[in-house]
Amino acid sequence: MRQTQLFTKTSKQLNQEETSANAQLLVRGGYIDKLMAGVYTLLPLGRRVVDHIEQIIREEMDAVAGQEVSMPALQPKDNWVKTGRWDSMRDILYTIKDEAGHEYTLGPTHEEIVVPLAKQFIQSYKDLPISIYQFQSKFRKELRPKSGILRGREFLMKDMYSFHATVEDLDAYYERVTAAYLRVFTRLGLQDVTYLTYASGGVFSKYSHEFQTVTPAGEDTIYICDGCRLAINHEIRHETPHCPSCGKDQFTTAKAIEVGNIFKLMTKFSEPFGLGFTDASGARLPVIMGCYGMGLTRLLGTIVEIDHDEKGIIWPEAVAPYRVHLLNLSKDSVQADAAYASLQAAGVSVLYDDRLVSPGVKLGDADLLGLPQRVVISQKTGTNVEVKLRSQPDSQLIPFDQLLATLTTPNV
Amino acid sequence: MRQTQLFTKTSKQLNQEETSANAQLLVRGGYIDKLMAGVYTLLPLGRRVVDHIEQIIREEMDAVAGQEVSMPALQPKDNWVKTGRWDSMRDILYTIKDEAGHEYTLGPTHEEIVVPLAKQFIQSYKDLPISIYQFQSKFRKELRPKSGILRGREFLMKDMYSFHATVEDLDAYYERVTAAYLRVFTRLGLQDVTYLTYASGGVFSKYSHEFQTVTPAGEDTIYICDGCRLAINHEIRHETPHCPSCGKDQFTTAKAIEVGNIFKLMTKFSEPFGLGFTDASGARLPVIMGCYGMGLTRLLGTIVEIDHDEKGIIWPEAVAPYRVHLLNLSKDSVQADAAYASLQAAGVSVLYDDRLVSPGVKLGDADLLGLPQRVVISQKTGTNVEVKLRSQPDSQLIPFDQLLATLTTPNV
Numbered sequence: 001m002r003q004t005q006l007f008t009k010t011s012k013q014l015n016q017e018e019t020s021a022n023a024q025l026l027v028r029g030g031y032i033d034k035l036m037a038g039v040y041t042l043l044p045l046g047r048r049v050v051d052h053i054e055q056i057i058r059e060e061m062d063a064v065a066g067q068e069v070s071m072p073a074l075q076p077k078d079n080w081v082k083t084g085r086w087d088s089m090r091d092i093l094y095t096i097k098d099e100a101g102h103e104y105t106l107g108p109t110h111e112e113i114v115v116p117l118a119k120q121f122i123q124s125y126k127d128l129p130i131s132i133y134q135f136q137s138k139f140r141k142e143l144r145p146k147s148g149i150l151r152g153r154e155f156l157m158k159d160m161y162s163f164h165a166t167v168e169d170l171d172a173y174y175e176r177v178t179a180a181y182l183r184v185f186t187r188l189g190l191q192d193v194t195y196l197t198y199a200s201g202g203v204f205s206k207y208s209h210e211f212q213t214v215t216p217a218g219e220d221t222i223y224i225c226d227g228c229r230l231a232i233n234h235e236i237r238h239e240t241p242h243c244p245s246c247g248k249d250q251f252t253t254a255k256a257i258e259v260g261n262i263f264k265l266m267t268k269f270s271e272p273f274g275l276g277f278t279d280a281s282g283a284r285l286p287v288i289m290g291c292y293g294m295g296l297t298r299l300l301g302t303i304v305e306i307d308h309d310e311k312g313i314i315w316p317e318a319v320a321p322y323r324v325h326l327l328n329l330s331k332d333s334v335q336a337d338a339a340y341a342s343l344q345a346a347g348v349s350v351l352y353d354d355r356l357v358s359p360g361v362k363l364g365d366a367d368l369l370g371l372p373q374r375v376v377i378s379q380k381t382g383t384n385v386e387v388k389l390r391s392q393p394d395s396q397l398i399p400f401d402q403l404l405a406t407l408t409t410p411n412v
Numbered sequence: 413m414r415q416t417q418l419f420t421k422t423s424k425q426l427n428q429e430e431t432s433a434n435a436q437l438l439v440r441g442g443y444i445d446k447l448m449a450g451v452y453t454l455l456p457l458g459r460r461v462v463d464h465i466e467q468i469i470r471e472e473m474d475a476v477a478g479q480e481v482s483m484p485a486l487q488p489k490d491n492w493v494k495t496g497r498w499d500s501m502r503d504i505l506y507t508i509k510d511e512a513g514h515e516y517t518l519g520p521t522h523e524e525i526v527v528p529l530a531k532q533f534i535q536s537y538k539d540l541p542i543s544i545y546q547f548q549s550k551f552r553k554e555l556r557p558k559s560g561i562l563r564g565r566e567f568l569m570k571d572m573y574s575f576h577a578t579v580e581d582l583d584a585y586y587e588r589v590t591a592a593y594l595r596v597f598t599r600l601g602l603q604d605v606t607y608l609t610y611a612s613g614g615v616f617s618k619y620s621h622e623f624q625t626v627t628p629a630g631e632d633t634i635y636i637c638d639g640c641r642l643a644i645n646h647e648i649r650h651e652t653p654h655c656p657s658c659g660k661d662q663f664t665t666a667k668a669i670e671v672g673n674i675f676k677l678m679t680k681f682s683e684p685f686g687l688g689f690t691d692a693s694g695a696r697l698p699v700i701m702g703c704y705g706m707g708l709t710r711l712l713g714t715i716v717e718i719d720h721d722e723k724g725i726i727w728p729e730a731v732a733p734y735r736v737h738l739l740n741l742s743k744d745s746v747q748a749d750a751a752y753a754s755l756q757a758a759g760v761s762v763l764y765d766d767r768l769v770s771p772g773v774k775l776g777d778a779d780l781l782g783l784p785q786r787v788v789i790s791q792k793t794g795t796n797v798e799v800k801l802r803s804q805p806d807s808q809l810i811p812f813d814q815l816l817a818t819l820t821t822p823n824v
Binding site: 004005007008009030035036039040041042044047050065067068069070071072073075076094100106117120121126130132137141153154156 | 566
């Protein structure tokens with residue numbers, strides 16, 4: 001992509017409304033645009049990052065036999081009355097009433113839709129287990145949305161729901177999904193700062209689990225066990241003096257962002273909808289369920305919180321909108337055009353800064369946008385080009401004809 | 413995908429509520445599920461078809477320099493008041509009011525969002541032209557949704573918006589997008605039955621254009637010119653006695669589904685939002701706009717209306733959820749398992765009917781589901797396998813070891 005053709009431009013202006021680093025950098029870089037509090041547009045660069053995050057999650061959900069669907073955002077009130085959540089979640093449900101007097105909500109989650117849906121296809125134990133997921137915009141009334149895109153009123157989620165004949169089968173699958181989640185965070189470069197965290201389980205389970213990414217920008221407080229790599233959420237800290245995993249009682253307090261949560265729903269939603277199955281002996285039993293959420297726009301913001309410096313974003317290669325930022329600082333564009341063409345021909349994704357602006361502006365924007373590899377072509381470098389990783393301070397000069405080989409070798 | 417693992421099952425039951433062939437077949441095949449009138453879930457098979465449609469559209473929009481974004485569904489009332497459409501579109505806008513008294517709508521279209529967004533990045537003629545598109549769930553109040561997924565209350569659209577310095581530039585781009593749309597319909601197998609159709613242009617343009625696919629299930633009436641390959645919509649038939657393209661006055665009447673529409677918005681939306689640019693002489697001018705819609709869930713239904721017979725769906729290969737339906741009619745699964753493994757290893761997408769049900773059920777479901785190529789393995793075929801195109805009545809027997817070569821040759 002030639003930067004002269006790109007829809008967006010970078011901005012130097014700090015936005016007074018945005019107090020978080022993620023929103024400042026994403027807005028200034030032209031990754032996202034704020035329509036209103038808690039509601040953002042994904043601009044072309046941001047859309048590319050989210051596409052990469054989505055594809056990583058999709059691969060890992062498919063690897064645990066998840067089947068992708070798309071459920072509606074618009075949901076009938078009746079389903080929510082049936083689970084009691086039309087009232088209990090009143091504070092966060094957007095509601096709509098049409099001329100005919102019918103009422104709807106915009107789903108912040110999809111148990112009320114997926115359970116009656118599953119009921120159509122699950123009759124016997126032979127139909128179990130099954131796991132269904134989707135990527136979808138969720139809606140949640142927040143009177144005071146904050147923290148940029150970390151807590152929004154409209155946000156992109158992956159939500160998965162699993163259905164089992166026995167608690168043992170749910171337990172085993174829950175472990176598989178836990179491992180899949182950890183693989184997602186590893187691929188997103190968040191593995192060192194993301195903790196599997198015990199949280200309140202509600203009526204049906206002792207614990208649920210969150211995946212918490214440690215950063216000063218976090219709204220949650222977690223207690224990281226000094227004895228193992230697990231944490232407990234502040235909500236259960238009081239009643240949980242010992243680590244539920246290793247039993248130790250020394251913790252380190254940290255601020256964190258909840259980037260995912262998994263929950264053993266057991267029969268909480270199967271019962272109100274009468275979702276049952278016939279076991280091998282012919283007995284009728286309720287289906288056992290689990291649910292598994294992960295916030296995509298929240299992950300976008302979290303990655304920026306974790307991976308930035310005072311100059312801008314530092315994208316992990318797996319999610320960067322483009323891998324290479326090619327900067328032409330020469331007076332003519334002959335050499336840079338040739339480099340752009342050869343990188344494109346080799347299938348390397350490149351953002352090419354072909355604008356007629358000063359070298360300082362280009363170098364500053366490259367740091368702000370944060371693509372993993374910067375390639376500078378200028379009079380100064382002669383027949384060489386300068387290659388620099390955004391994550392490293394030092395650059396190196398390499399002969400122009402070795403550019404392709406250098407960039408297609410990992411970690412240069 | 414093994415059919416024993418597939419979330420959905422086929423159904424023989426005709427649904428009394430669904431009067432259209434598309435909804436009957438898609439629901440019976442387990443492609444979609446109706447949550448309520450005009451609101452459907454895309455099930456795993458349906459999701460795969462829509463993914464393929466989406467990718468074809470994306471490639472063609474990228475080829476005309478479209479840049480993909482994701483704008484919010486939740487939109488502030490103020491933007492809609494500014495264009496006068498809060499009142500004029502009142503009948504189709506879902507509205508939401510929160511505790512703080514703020515009002516919102518769920519976007520049935522995005523001019524009210526994209527124009528103020530573009531204003532942030534368009535200052536001079538050098539920033540033009542630009543073209544922005546998205547795939548997104550749209551919402552539209554329909555008191556009597558009908559025709560299955562052809563006219564919904566929540567539906568998936570591709571909407572693109574272009575911005576130009578001159579009418580001539582818009583005209584040229586409009587022609588490019590027209591050609592891109594025709595390429596999409598060709599790739600979807602709809603080229604022979606889809607007509608570029610003149611429709612009412614409103615105040616700012618003489619005509620807009622629709623893409624109408626002829627089928628008895630259509631809700632629109634079009635008049636196809638006997639002299640050229642264009643049509644006119646019934647809305648303008650009265651005032652348009654002659655074909656606007658070739659001037660002839662003989663038409664054939666047909667029922668059709670509107671699968672896309674393109675519109676020269678001119679300055680209709682730039683003006684209320686003050687979206688202007690500075691030209692080369694320093695003069696300030698309003699930006700000229702075009703918009704280009706295409707309904708994805710509607711295309712899903714239209715393809716089924718066009719491509720089905722009394723037994724079920726006949727998917728075009730470009731959008732089929734899987735390319736091959738492998739049916740094991742043998743008592744053991746040795747040969748079928750081997751065929752499944754070798755097709756998967758070769759990257760051929762396969763749905764493998766490994767269920768313990770009768771041959772008649774399997775053959776019936778294969779016709780209902782409509783995958784392009786059916787491969788039958790049975791005692792009867794011995795060391796051969798039977799290969800049949802869903803679109804053709806005749807099958808052929810081929811040696812097992814030639815299966816892969818046969819299936820990877822186009823149009824066997």
